[in-house]
Amino acid sequence: MTAYALASLRRPDTVHSDVYEYMERIQVTLDPFSGRFVAHGGEVEVLEGTWEGDVIIIEFPDMTEARAWYASAAYREIMPLRAQHLVGEVILVDGVEPDHDSARMARDLRESVGG
Secondary structure (H helix, E strand, O other), rough: OEEEEEEEEOOOOOOOOOHHHHOOOOOOHHHOOOOEEEEEOOOOOOOOOOOOEEEEEEOOHHHHHHHHHHHHHHHHHHHEEEEEEOOOOEEEEEEOOOOHHHHEEEEEEEOOOOO
């Protein structure tokens, strides 16, 4: 099942040159794990609540590949270039199967709690 790495990163007033180097080098760390950018700092339209910063979404074939990329020596080498200069959150999350049905999911959850 497809998995995603998501980051919500606050944009500083000035971007440190290390961040540009990180951006220049990240793709080669993704390639061995079939990672590809789905969203990378595009315009964010806030419909509910508040949101600060940029959204980055990277797609992987599955959670195993996503975890392997994040733990890889190549990524660990460049990660401080970003982490030391940008504040934010980074998570990995499973996607859904092509036939995902939220109504079926709600029914299954309701039944699992006896409701």
